[in-house]
Amino acid sequence: MARLRRADSQGINAMVSMPRPTSRPIMELVRRALLAFGLLLFSTMLVWLDRGAYVDNVNADGVGFIDALYYSTVTMTTTGYGDITPMEPHARLLNAIIITPMRVGFLVLLVGTTIEVLANQGSRVIRDLQWRKRMRNHVVVIGYGTKGRSAVNTMRRHGVPPEKIVVIDGSSMAVEDANLDGLAAFQGDGTRRQLLRRAEISKAKEIIICLDRDDAAILTTLTVRQLNPSAGIVVSVREHENVPLVRQSGATSVVTSADTVGRLMGLSAVGPDLGAIIQDLLTSGTGLEVNQRQATPDEVGKNPASFVGERVIGVVRNDTLRRFYDPTAAKIEAGDELIVVRKGAGRIDGKREREE
Incomplete structure (x- = not known):
């Protein structure tokens, strides 16, 4: 479900939560940022532990931890200044089979996540506007x-x-x-006017x-x-x-x-x-259930007692309820609504009920 659970200062959500599964944007962004940091840290440790296979072409003073972090950063971001390079064959092989795929994953996490969050936020706004436009008589x-x-x-x-x-x-x-x-x-709180307006309460x-x-x-x-x-x-x-x-x-x-x-x-x-x-x-x-429905054309003129499969206990005519014993309800008229008792049709998808 597309759930926007983060509340504003008044304790309400700005947009409707639609039945569509997704995760919270901020939490997803944090999760991916941590994963990207993990990749960067893994690359740094890999270079630092094998620092003897790397050379600093500028200072020529060896490769320390800061140098390894610097090398991993510029490599992961595809900047590649070339001042620190792998010299040994095994170091170049590790760069080819481990660090290069990690570089691709790192870029996908950072760039892809940013694009995805922006796209999701935009689509949520669009879905919210579309939902509000079609809400009438709800x-x-x-x-x-x-x-x-x-x-x-x-x-x-x-x-x-x-x-x-x-x-x-x-x-x-x-x-x-x-x-x-x-x-x-x-x-949110049902007494908040802003929230009620977002739910199009005036058109309900x-x-x-x-x-x-x-x-x-x-x-x-x-x-x-x-x-x-x-x-x-x-x-x-x-x-x-x-x-x-x-x-x-x-x-x-x-x-x-x-x-x-x-x-x-x-x-x-x-x-x-x-x-x-x-x-x-x-x-x-x-078992039994009560229902209110519109009288059908073929029922007009009939006595409610003659109905088969359901019992008419009331007739709503001109916004007035007439119970079954009322003489004016002895014949169905066009436009009447019938209150009937009939056999139950079964639960909706076996929905459970949750205590408040």
């Missing part, structure tokens, strides 16, 4: 822990392409996991906020709503008492994790099978 997921990953898997299972999903997380490991899952990602269709602290979720919701007044914002909070604050901050929908878990546990205590059905609906990939 989904931004802030927080890629267990909840964020499950939300992404559910969206992908319901037809949202991975190239339309962008992840923001403060952990480099989470960004790497998002890249491994085929998603573009930014590393949906924003999902799955943070592990309610205060951070509230602040992020406020910032996101200011940058995008029309997008749908789904926020996860831990405590029910924080739901009004999140709604006042601009959230479209709020999910209370602690309250939801408590209700599920209560239902399981009342009736194990009842709890199993609810958990089945909430668990992706197996």
Whole structure:
């Protein structure tokens, strides 16, 4: 993955991290520089240990360690002043079969590395600009822990392409996991306006906020709503008492994790099978799942109860939810969206879930 992990002074990455493997430019440059220094040191030691086979044509005072380092430097860089030369046949042979290939490797490391780093940096800028230009009506997921990953898997299972999903997380490991899952990602604080703008938050269709602290979720919701007044914002909070604050901050929908878990546990205590059905609906990939889809032309005019293979539990008409028992939902109309329960289609590539 093309990961730019080095953060700026605000703790964010300037460019998007795309799912394409590579190493960090600075670390790669340091690694190659150390390798080049190793080649130079090896050549210096080879000449110095065999210094009797070399002659100094200028000073004629023998070849010391500094002379060996000087000879290796001018030889490796192909400068070759000729003031120090190998005289013995074996020394010339060693230069031909050892030092000459090392000289080629040394030049490839220095020149090639410089060109590669510049080219990679340029290509990253180009990829970042291209990515930002095509981002429209996408989904931004802030927080890629267990909840964020499950939300992404559910969206992908319901037809949202991975190239339309962008992840923001403060952990480099989470960004790497998002890249491994085929998603573009930014590393940094989701409350930073600069980072949100880089993720094209103003053009997003949906924003999902799955943070592990309610205060951070509230602040992020406020910032996101200011940058995008029309997008749908789904926020996860831990405590029910924080739901009004999140709604006042601009959230479209709020999910209370602690309250939801408590209700599920209560239902399981009342009736194990009842709890199993609810958990089945909430668990992706197996058994039953809930889906919202557009009504097809051949379904217009039909009674939802007559559908085969799925059960209609709600109809969305003119942005209003009509439950299955509503008399106005007894016949499907053109433009309706159906909320159905159907058989699960399986997990997305067997993705694992990571605890936050």
